[in-house]
Amino acid sequence: MKDLRELQHIISEAVERLELPDAPVELYEPVRYILSLGGKRMRPALLLMASDLFGGDITAALSPALAIEVFHNFTLVHDDIMDNAPLRRGKATLHERWGRNAGILSGDVMLVLAYQLLAKAESRLLGPVLEVFSKTAVGVCEGQQLDMDFEKRATVHIDEYLEMIRLKTSVLLGGALKIGALLGGASQQDAEHLYSFGEHLGIAFQLQDDILDVYGDPEKFGKQVGGDIMANKKTFLLIKALELADWGQASELKDWLGPDNANSDEKVNAITQLYNDLKVREYAEREMETHAEKAFKALDEISLPPQHKQYLKNFADGLLVREN
């Protein structure tokens, strides 16, 4: 069995070796650029891990794993256009550097490239693997659509938010693990459990991210603390706060979210205070815990020896810091 770090390394090297056509340069240079920006290569590494744990051949799973990574980067390219994001991993986004049209078209060819990589899976497994992949891809598109819709809406229900993060971030984690399991020869049932593990873990991780944005240790948290508050991002905390607030609190909250309020430490402090008063952190932690438990329960159901499952447990424990 290989551990996650080894698998991430295998993926990083394979991404570097990935052969793309030379021409048209304007189409493929942006693809090379976005793939070279790095990232943790977590999703494809987990695909390899799932395959490995069920006795699959890592080499045979490499192309489908790369498909997941190329697909993930395709979503980043198109999402960055839609979000008007100037930076990705500290570098200029693709559309910032080559223009919006290049971003659209290079993204498109990446999605096709992902399918080409996926199609290298053993032909016996091609049908089931394709099915999971396409279903995952549709889910990610739906999640992005919901995310954009929510930005424009005055109110979003907590259940809608949870469904959005499930689609936008969790199904790809679940899909990568399930594809790996299928490639490794897992039963349909075990593959489903592994999907469920990834899905709930992804939701728990996103909720943790919402919490850490406000309550995280600035030293440990990679991003600016309070960033979501400044951006008026509809996180679990904000949605729950708007749900629980009395008339006075709601009015105060909406004032801070209004256009007259510049982003400031004062805004972050005031909204954090409201979050504290309304105990939304506890709600978020409870929800996160619920999904973490569901993830571990799904893991328990899988018919693998405990020492194999330990690799997935370690991954989950690393992902969910639970510093409190």
Add this chain to the structure above:
Amino acid sequence: MKDLRELQHIISEAVERLELPDAPVELYEPVRYILSLGGKRMRPALLLMASDLFGGDITAALSPALAIEVFHNFTLVHDDIMDNAPLRRGKATLHERWGRNAGILSGDVMLVLAYQLLAKAESRLLGPVLEVFSKTAVGVCEGQQLDMDFEKRATVHIDEYLEMIRLKTSVLLGGALKIGALLGGASQQDAEHLYSFGEHLGIAFQLQDDILDVYGDPEKFGKQVGGDIMANKKTFLLIKALELADWGQASELKDWLGPDNANSDEKVNAITQLYNDLKVREYAEREMETHAEKAFKALDEISLPPQHKQYLKNFADGLLVREN
């Protein structure tokens, strides 16, 4: 055997019956819209025809045929964004009606949907069919990239232009026919010949389109005669004219292409006169004829009874009007 019109009708009805998820409404309503705008449904009908001619089951080929149509519409949606086009088939383009982001994301989900439809092909044929489809899709992206590149470039060589139209329009025709042939049980060789037939026919058709834009009968030609000239579009005629022009003619041509010249009948007349002087129409017709001959030669090579091939000949004859 069914004729093209019957097959187009089958496709139109199947597109209407196509089941899409209801939510998120903002994602799928634009997809329904673009698919409802109609069009001749030529490519998917040809896929069915190819399958039918080789003895395949039309019902079994229907989902892959729809995949071709959904893919084609995906390219229209994204191309229209890149070209800033306000109209498509006389109606508002998708991005004009729902915004650029909706255009990007609904296009993305259509590409995935196309793969989902394709994946319904008989599992034994899934690998080969996927391979043709993805290769075709990559070609179409490359063609669109070249088309955008050429707009910015001062000079384009005729060979580059032919390669661009091959990729942008012909490979999809060839790909649709080849997938149909594979589904119908054709040999690899026959499938290749049919691909070649579609590819060369597509190039001939595009060249005819370039010619008709200038020399077509306004009554018969669907578009505004002279439209390409007004838009300074680098067609076969313009590229050839720039190649053949002497110093004086080149200077006159470039004057007309310059920013000071409003689009006018005068411009269309002057450039048409230059085309006449340089006999570029004859060059274009000769090139078109070459590709038409290659298409018919490929058709000859196919091991089907003549009465079966007649359906494809009829299609080609209908496509290439050759009014002169």
